[in-house]
Amino acid sequence: MLSRTEWxxxxxxxLAGEGAxxxxxxxxxxxxxxxxxxxxxxxxxxxxxxxALLEHFEAQYTTRLIDTVEGDRDDGEKLRHLLRLVLAxxxxxxxxxxxxxxxxxxPEVRAAQERVDKARTAYLEKLxxxxxxxxxxxxxxxxxxxxxxxxxxxxxPIGKQDLREIYDxxxxxxx
Numbered sequence: 042m043l044s045r046t047e048w049x050x051x052x053x054x055x056l057a058g059e060g061a062x063x064x065x066x067x068x069x070x071x072x073x074x075x076x077x078x079x080x081x082x083x084x085x086x087x088x089x090x091x092x093a094l095l096e097h098f099e100a101q102y103t104t105r106l107i108d109t110v111e112g113d114r115d116d117g118e119k120l121r122h123l124l125r126l127v128l129a130x131x132x133x134x135x136x137x138x139x140x141x142x143x144x145x146x147x148p149e150v151r152a153a154q155e156r157v158d159k160a161r162t163a164y165l166e167k168l169x170x171x172x173x174x175x176x177x178x179x180x181x182x183x184x185x186x187x188x189x190x191x192x193x194x195x196x197x198p199i200g201k202q203d204l205r206e207i208y209d210x211x212x213x214x215x216x
Contacts, residue, residue: 042075042079042082043073043075043079044083045083046097047073048073048079048080048090050097051069051072052064052069052090052094052097053097053101054072055069055072056094056139056140056143057139058135060139060142060143061139061142061143061147064090064091064094065087066087066090091149091150095149095150098140098153099157102137102157103157103160106126107123107160107164109126110123110126116169116170116172117168117171117172119168120165120169120185120212121212124185124208124212128201128204129201134192134198137190138193138194140153140154158186162182162186165182165183166178166179166183169182169185172215174215176214181215185211188204188208188211189204192204192207
């Protein structure tokens with residue numbers, strides 16, 4: 042029997058690859074090569090799966106990253122480490138785009154996206170406040186986040202290497 046995490050990871054993969062309409066029990070069971078029994082063992086129907094999927098997205102793409110960098114010594118090191126982690130995942134942009142598109146159509150997903158955006162921005166603000174910058178640290182944190190979101194949304198998207206160079210440029214502004 043598949044674990045709950047395996048079901049959720051498969052859902053994020055479908056979401057990133059094909060968008061929210063692809064995340065159905067039929068598509069999930071087909072992709073995983075299992076029957077529906079395991080699905081219903083872990084989730085209470087489609088609404089329970091959607092809620093769990095959104096929580097999993099937040100845990101993997103926000104909470105986990107923050108927890109990982111919290112072990113670093115200073116806020117500058119944390120910020121650079123966080124940016125490296127975000128830019129190291131080649132598939133995260135497609136998932137972020139898919140969740141944002143889904144959030145435009147579904148109030149529950151919108152609430153989850155707002156929670157994720159607020160958590161990410163609040164953490165960036167905390168780190169930027171610790172840098173002793175000459176500019177408004179909260180606005181600088183917003184700028185860092187908007188660069189990432191914008192880079193994912195333009196067509197074609199800005200490549201990870203180009204985005205690294207943009208972040209290096211922006212971070213040099215505060216050094």
